[in-house]
Amino acid sequence: MRFMVIMYPGPQAETGVLPDEKALAEMGKFNEEMVKAGVLLSGEGLKPSSQGVRIRFPSGGGGKPQVSDGPFTESKEIIGGFWMIQVKSKEEAVEWMKRCPASNGEMIELRPVFETEDFAPSDPSGELRAAEHRLRDQVATKK
Missing domain, CATH: 3.30.70.1060 (Dimeric alpha+beta barrel)
Incomplete structure (x- = not known):
């Protein structure tokens, strides 16, 4: 795990x-x-x-993301x-x-952390999980 x-x-x-x-x-x-x-x-x-930035996305999918520079007050x-x-x-x-x-x-x-196998119910063909495995392999080879 x-x-x-x-x-x-x-x-x-x-x-x-x-x-x-x-x-x-x-x-x-x-x-x-x-x-x-x-x-x-x-x-x-x-x-x-x-030194950070937060990007908040509007609910409902409409509108533009809102960008807020730090500092953030909620410690x-x-x-x-x-x-x-x-x-x-x-x-x-x-x-x-x-x-x-x-x-x-x-x-x-x-x-x-979610593992790719956790998404099996949403990906019955396994194509999306296979694509994710390929991406993870590519990232691992760049290290």
Whole structure:
């Protein structure tokens, strides 16, 4: 099972102040443990929302998308980083993330990722899933 792990760091992340050397070393060690275990697929930290943009699409399909520059005021919605992990179960994902060196009220959310097989009911012929597999293979060869 693949999971996207979303880090909600709290308002301190919006200051643009980088973590200190100790915090970076602890996170690096945690990431290294996941790599050695074959769990970590990818992961990145994100810059403050003041450097971001949101694009909101109108409901009903009409109208133009609305673009809003950061910063975004709802700090509970601010994502500070993410990991993509592959594990055998939700319980294993939770156990890994409980070891994360987070602090200061930070929160982590784990969300299972759809696999192409999950779309079988909407793709009885399998053509769309096969096309998706080809795209994923192309992306993987570019890494």
